[in-house]
Amino acid sequence: MIITDDFLPLPVPESLTATYLVPVSTPPDVTPTQALAALGDRVTELVHDLSRQMLESPLMTVDLRPVDEFPELPPDLLTAFGATEEQLGRLATATNLIVVQASYRPGWPPAHEWAARAVGAAMAEAVGGDLVDVFGLQFLDPATALRSLPDPEGRVRLVDWVLVPYSTAEGGLWFTTKGLRRFGLLELQAQEVPTHLTRGWGAVMTGVARRLLRTWTDGLSGIEVPAFVQLPVVTTVTDHDIAVAYGYPRQQDAAGPAALRLELDPATDPEADSFLTLLPPIGHPGSVSRYFAGVCTTLFGAPRSDVRYDRSDDAMARAVATARAGLPAIRERFVGGSLAGDLQLLVKYALATAEGPEYVWAGVDSWQRPEQILCTSACDAVADPTVRIGAAVTVATAEVVDWALLDRGSVVEGGWTQAVLDAGQRG
Template sequence: MLITDDFLPVPVPESLTATYLVPMAGLPRVGTKTAVAALADRLAEPVYGLARQMLDSPLMSVETRPIGEFPELPPDLLTAFGATEAQLDRLAAASHVVVVQAQYRPGWPPAHEWAARAVAAAVAESADGDVVDVFGLQFLDPATALRSLPDERGRIRLVDWILVPYSSDAEGLWFTTKGLRRFGLLELQTQGVPDHLTRAWGAVMTGAARRLLRDWADGLTGEEVPAFVPLPVLATVTGHDIAVAYGNPEQHGATAPVLLRLELDPATDPEADSFLSLRPPLGHPGTDGRYFAAACATLFTGIQPDVRYTRPGDAMSTAVSTARSRLDEVRARFLSGALPAETQLVVKYALPGADGPEYVWAGVTAWDDPERITGASASDAAADPAVRIGAPVVVATADVVDWALLGATGVLEGGWTQAVLDAGQPQPPTTP
């Protein structure tokens, strides 16, 4: 294998393991093979065949254990990654857990992940239970787990398999991926991302993961597993990469490619993870954050990400009034299921702080009471240490100052206060 300065040699693990859990009260009442057979008409043939073959081979094991024999799952992390109170209550009440594990060589298809998730979903469905993805520390209801599996053409939405968590420090935001190691590839990271690029850079990371995963899989097509796969030092990301990763290729036209430089960041602690860092190309003038902002402007023309802000003025007051005047309408659409598929409703609301109100976003999960919104925080709040990304929040409707409907490419509707900030001057916001 020829390695040059244009390529970065990335080590390949010898084998990969997928682990899924199905907590349940009591012992399974349906055999594993019977549960999988019940999904014959709902699983695409590549996955259905893989699941049946691996069940009959030493590559997969399915064991039922008393739950006390399995290490306790951290409820705070499960909550941060989307677990509901009902799911946590079922976990607490479980007496046993079905452990589904599968091993396979690195490469494509990732048979270990597809087969193990399919079998775990079959077992969970037969027991009216949940699937716990141990790698991602996520609860999946059986229907969601099954939807994430590939279709008859082997296509998946990468967002169903990786997460992009972030945290903040004095230099900006630190983004990482969580899920690429399922496929043998190192996780990605970016440091020093400006605060106002929160949502946009998460999408860029997802698109970059999709592009690099393709290069990674192409390097593993031989009969022998190589020790290293050469990845291009300068990776390209386009709007199409992002749209495909979100499963909506038709919702994004062609954009100019953005270049990102790969750097290997090996861990000094043997217990810690190594990363592939995404940086601007060498020789780029200015800060990394300026380059990241320019990259987002290229990939999301006319779309700006979510930010926190406090800016007075007539234009902002008009924007808030416009958003609030349409709250009843968007609530009715949310409750009736009339919002477009693959979109998320978010609201911005005020948190009291020592220096005045702080405005943060939350994804809406329930709005049965017109006066109260139940959701999950979309960002960390400086004013309240309990408000962290993914944490459950209850928002008084009276505190809402804006709302937006988000799709794979950003804001599709709403976001009037954002328009005022983007204009940079006191102009009335444009109605979508």
Template sequence: MLITDDFLPVPVPESLSATYLVPTAGLPAVSARSAVRGLAGRLAEPVHGLARQMLDSPLMSVDVLPIGEFPELPPDLLTAFGAGAAQLDRLAAASHLVVVQAEYRPGWPPAHEWAARAVAAAVAETMDSDVVDVFGLQFLDPGAALRSLPNAQGRVRLVDWVLVPYSSGADGLWFTTKGLRRFGLLELQTQGVPDHLTRAWGAVMTGAARRLLRDWTDGLAGDEVPAFVQLPVLATVTGHDIAVAYGNPEQHGATPPVLLRLELDPATDPEADSFLSLRPPAGHPGPAGRYFAAACATLFSGIQPDVRYARPGDAMSRAIATARAGLGDIRARFRGGHLLPETQLVIKYGLPGDDGPEYVWAGVTSWDSPEQIVGVSASDANTDPAVRIGSPVVVEATEVVDWAVLDATGVTEGGWTQAVLDAGTPPTP
């Protein structure tokens, strides 16, 4: 194996395993084989055939165990990963578990995961029960589990297989992935992410996971499983990577790529996991959080971070009036936690300048008073050297000319002034 400064050798495990559970009250009244046969015509090939073949091979086992014979699943972690009260109640009331386990070599397709999830979902659907993904410590509705499997074109949404949890640290947020080990790849992590990038950086991590997983499986494409796969030290992430990971390839924009440096962080504790860390490229000046903010501004370019105009025309005046009329409602929804998950509220406001106002965007972090908004700048201002990407800002509501809600694919709501500019009708000077 050739080792260079451009590539990072990542070890490949000898085999991979998947474990799924189906809690039941009493012994199951259906066999796994008959449940899988019932999916004929509903589950795309090759997954349906793959599940049937693995059921008949030593690569898969399906056992029914009294629930006390299986290690207890921690309710607090299940809750942290989305378990509802009804699902936890059904698990607590269960007397038995159907345990579906499969093994396979690293590479694509991940037959162990696809087949085991298909079999468990088939049994759970027949028994009107749940699927528990032991790797992800996550409850899955049987229908959702089946929909997460490849469609007729062989496509899957990576967000159905890889989670991106985060926690607060001394220098900002700590993001990790949970799911890449299903495919043999080390999990990713990023440290020092600014708080206002919670949703945006989760999407960037998912896009980075998609790109690196593609490089990883390309490196495993031969007949023999190699001891290492060489991943590029400078990984690229684009809006297309994010859109495909979320299952919306037709919604991606032509964003420039963002570079992230890949470093191996081996665990010092033998019981702990090693990580692949995502960092700014070598030589980047300033804190890492500033680079991460700039990367998000590049990738989510549905809103331009810095727009100038001197005197609004009719179309722009109407856009500003529309945005201001909705400030009360969007504030109530923001404070009430009623915005959709994985979205970010941003505002556009004016900074005074010699040539007229400079309009910049900021991510909203709190909005306790109707008159004042606290946020973090999404761009570097030309007119005010104190306003830099990632710097805290306090904005008077009277200065706001627009607001928008962003998700991984761009603007989902608002952005009226940007729509005027994008339509090619800039205000008359």
């Protein structure tokens, strides 16, 4: 390995482990193999074969353990990553845990994660329980977990595996990723992010994660696992990286690239995480905040408000009424599987704020109960800091004010309220 100022050598762990839990009070009456087989064509042949092979090998274990034999999961962090009171209550009253663990070498595919999530989701569905991703400290609806697994072409949405939480810090917002360590890579962080860039910078972080993860796994593609993988000190991110990370069809780069410098920030506490910090390239004359704002402008164009508040005019009322009238039919099409493979269903729902409802878009993952929709947030809410891009959210159907079908990132059906808002802006 040649060490230069242009590349950052990162050590490669010998193996990686995924852990998923299913809280239960009575032992399951099915085996993991039976539960996996019951999934049928809801997962691809690739996932079936990979999971079955790992189940039959020492690389995966599925054990039933008393709750007190497993380290306690912190309720505050589970809540921060979307856990509901009902889910926390079921975890608190469970007497046992089905513990699914799988280990594998770093590289692509991440067999340990795909197989452990598939088997864990199958067991959770078989017992009618919850699935807990220990790495992400996140409750996953079994149907949502299954939808996050690779499609027939082996593709996944990175936002189903890597979250981008943020918090207030001196000088702006502090963004991190949570999920890159699943693949052996260090997590990213960015500090001094302007507060008005919450949505845009979350997408930037996700796009950078996708670009670096590809470089990382390309470096691990050989037969032997290397001791180090070299990442470029200056990396670029484009709208293509962001689109692919969010599961939109591949497209030619229409904007960018934007450059960001990587700097290793090693932890001084052995129990803490080290980070790869995102910074402006060396020689940039302005502040970090100003450079980050410029990155968002390069990728997304001139900034505009992410918040949509209520408009009580007749056009908006008609748009909401039209959207709500179509909810039963679009649910039937979604649940019945009649939507084409490239179509994505989103719903727009209301969050209460002091200034009126804030409208938030979310991608639909599961809609088994007519009154409740399990989604992945498509944006960061201003009113609720737990609603962030890529976070799991539960939406009451009664709160939905619009829905839209997207094909290659463009609305092909629905989106009535958005059309009213856009028309108002043009006027």
